[in-house]
Amino acid sequence: MYTLALETSCDETSAAVIQNGRIILSNIISTQVPIHRKFGGVVPEIASRQHIEYVMPVIQEALDTAQVDLQEIDHIGVTYGPGLVGALLVGVAAAKALSFALDKPLVGVNHMEGHIFANFLSHPELEPPFLALVVSGGHTQLVQIKDYNTFSLLGQTRDDAAGEAFDKIARVMGYPYPGGPQIDQLAKTGDPEAIIFPKALHEKNNFEFSFSGLKSAVLNYLHTEEQRGNRYNVNNVAASFQKTVVETLVEKTMDAAAYCHAEKIAVAGGVSANSALAEAMETICAEQGYAFYRPEPVLCTDNGAMIGCRAYYMALEGHFADLTLNARPSLAITSY
């Protein structure tokens, strides 16, 4: 069975062809990151303009690379939220047109569920149930994956996403967008104990996150040092900030794993590419006897393949969308 999947929720235009849900035949990603870097972050109108320009070429390339004819496709998956509305609409409109034109069923996919399902592509042996920590520029969530179509949201961020804090702090320190990889790099040679930053919602069995206080604390530190005319050590700031985020994520994930008796833990989303997070999760999972999963780096970022994997498992159970499918910028995790 072949799935054609489209992803245009933010700043990557991507199309993929997936075989039987798990095998990536193609995963074409046209990134706009260098464009948005000039503006210090994603500009929604520019993102939408790039999507309408590149959506058809990436579909063509995905089919060509997979050596699958459009007629052989069994169903079409598309991200319909969460994300930037104008960006989502391009993918949704294109996917609906293909679905109608070819009489192929349409599957509307939740972007965050797609991130979680990226783990199935990187780890053929992985099966539900497991606990997923989803961390990206827009989201921080702990989700229990009970089976392929039943999820339970244990908690999410009340304010800023973890990735948002990374980007903002990097920008204030003068590093280009996206800031996450920059902080990761800087932190490698910094002292994580140099500065103590606060952790929020520290109590046991509270699976909600809050990173706005931490973000403000780091920004305050930077501003205060600047005002005093001190040159702060960027490596130490990055390392101390990153350590605080990683510890918070790890603590809450372990807490949640015990709470829902998980045996497997997976991370997903753009921030799961962070080396400190991966290392910390790997270590603690090994110590406490959990199997740990993380998608390979290319599948941590936004991509069509993960959307195709999610779409396949929805299609197997007949969860199709009709031609009225609309973009849903703040779509929540859904169970069927």
Add this chain to the structure above:
Amino acid sequence: MLLAVETSSLVSSVALLHDNILRAELTIQAKLTHSEQLMPHIADMLEKASVQKQDIDSIAVSVGPGSFTGLRIGLATAKGLSFAWKVPIIGIETPVSMAWNFVGAAARICVLVDAQKGNVYASVYEWSQGELHVIMPVCIMPLTKILDILEQQGKRIVFCGDGITVGHQKIQEGCPLFSIAPPTMVIPRAGSLAMAALVRLKNNDIDDCMTLTPSYKRRSEAEVLWEKKHGEQLCL
């Protein structure tokens, strides 16, 4: 059979044209979202007109200027259909398609598309000897300025497009040579779009579904601000 798709404004309009017969046209102004409406409208129209998908051999789409989001929904849909059915696609500038609402008119046609903040995308056309001539290509300017220019030219003008709603009174009271098109002709309609596209199709002047993009006529605000701030030209 040519399928035409018009979503550049609040009007949702789709049409089928075949052998100079308008087989169907569905035009709705109900302030509903294009995203939810467009595909169901196309599907409904085909069914009600007893037209099979495989009968469609070309697609026309309105490329703007107009609502950025509306244009992208229309283009993504039209490009997807063109790609899947392997049929030619033709992008028509929205004001040109609107001038086709007035085939053979004696007056000049001024199309005003709302460009926000008192501005309009203005263009002027004239029919003579059975052909459409561009008198003034699309420019962004304040509504008052285009009215002044046209008044000085001393020609009869009929106005259409959603840009007239902001200046309705000014147009009607402005100059005895000015008139506003009736409700059936003041809006962009897929039937007229199809007619405009047919001329290009006959000349084999077609676009590519891989590269066709909206004709925004205006950069994003972020780009304009960037250049103001940096004092240099921005290349994306």
